[in-house]
Amino acid sequence: MRSGLSGTARAAGIVLAGGRSSRMGTSKADLDWFGTPLLARMVGLVGRAVDGPVVVVRAPGQGLPPLPAGTEVVDDPVEGRGPLQGIATGLDAVTGRAGAAFVTATDLPLLHPAYVRRVLALLDEHTDVVVPQAHGHPQPLAAAYRVALAPLVTSLVDDGVRRPPDLFSRCRVTRPDEAVLLADTALARADAELDSLRNINTPDELAAVRARPAPRVVVAEGPPVAARTLGDATTLLAARHGSAARIVLAGAVGVTDPATPLVPGDVLAVRVTPGPAGVVAGHAASRRA
Template sequence: MAAIVLAGGRSRRMGSDKAALDWEGEPMLARVVRVVAQRCDPVLVVAGATSAAFRGIDDIRDRAAPGIDRSRVHWVTDEQEGAGPLGGLVAGLAKAAADGADLAFVCATDMPLIAPELIDELRLGLTDSTQAVIARDAQRDHPMAGIYRTDAGPVIADLVAGGERRMLGAVEALNTHRVGVSDPDWLVNVNAPEDLHRLRVTTG
């Protein structure tokens, strides 16, 4: 199973690149990569060549914590411009399939509390007919915390070509199973400075 980390967002609400934000001494992107690499190989970081994450990759690499095997981490920069995270998902699934992976765990770069056990629990929800397994908490679905079959990529590509930009659009088009995970903190993401501050206070 590959991992796809979607890192191409513009971080408008945060005001700075979320991938480079410090979380417990390492860039948030490095932390997410380090965690998902415990279950997945390769790890594909999807971010367009003009994105803040890709332009700042040298700084992120210099600050990355030990324990990341960089030979297993690959950047995917050919996502469709303006297609949002769904376009990143299409690019990531295509690369994962080309690398021989049947499955890909998909997450965002702004999930600092993610744990490998999230992947374990989602994997238990897979069946032969399931195209996607996504996490759900008490409030909503989390399509950017899920396992997708790589052969579903063309279906999602057709959605993007038709103008769909919502990750939930993929969930609705695929045979999707939802899993209520045991620790909803794994799904927390940070979109604005106040989110990051609140999380640091509550986890400190």
């Protein structure tokens, strides 16, 4: 995808994993999301919306669950300096490889790639940060940042600044509300309630979000299926089309990871191509949907 930055600017993803999770009582990164660690799910969701690197920023020495192939992991230089240091570390890690970065935390399991794309598209040449103002709050950890801010953010952290609002007073910020975000028809169709911003801080909040049904995913060759990952959908569709079928995520190029998260609005196609001597070959889809 392309961000609102001009030319061929690429967009990276930054997922902050170093929070203390005090109200949850355990590391959010390791929380189970139907067989997938929550951090791995977040990486997969962000990765579907950007064409640059996806970087996880962790606390020094923090253990992490298994992550999707290609995920980069960087350490904050000092523990306990808050999210602004994580943003600085992430922006520095993608400097020279992307013009924009979508920054998020580990605790937004309903984040939709359409939301990520919409926020990045609002980051134009007149803006340094896009901070949505939605659900009654600013959303600095579901926001887009110009990568060129890295030196400024690092300097502020070195001076003892900890909070993202202290950065915003020093750069050009756009604060789209719900109406502006949902003016994008793709996002309005996929996430009209902006559940992308529904974060989880307690076990009860996690249970409430987990109680939601799996996304209903359109299948071009038949009735829809309810599936949370590409692997789930492949298992369900094997009963219809046989084990040789390969499931393609529309709009993706080369995604094969069965843990790839599916979201409302996804379209799957079934590919069964006879090869030499009866061998069946299938297409794969990319994790960059």
